[in-house]
Amino acid sequence: MYLTTKQKNELIAAVTALLEKMIPVENEPTTITVSEPELPKMLTIKECAELVSGLTEHTVRMLVKQDKVKYIRCGQGARGKILVSKDSLLKYIGAVCA
Secondary structure: OOOOHHHHHHHHHHHHHHHHHHOOOOOOOOOOOOOOOOOOOEEEHHHHHHHOOOOOHHHHHHHHHOOOOOEEEEOOHHHOEEEEEHHHHHHHHHHHHO
16 A cells, blocks of 8 residues: 555644644754853962962972972963962862861
């Protein structure tokens, strides 16, 4: 037994109607909001020493040299300014002092 094109379309419409009754269809498209990533707060060596009482600039430099805090070096070569991640510094200090 073969179905005509009209019969096939009617069958498809009937199945579609049954599925729509069983499965709720959302009329509104889902919207996704994407926010820009928050950049980490970076501090100079001097600002780090001022932030934590008892912390010296020398100690911050040693933490950087030992890779115990996240940092970046801005400028040319090994003489560029060091910027330390505030979150990384506070996390390290919190772990050591806990």
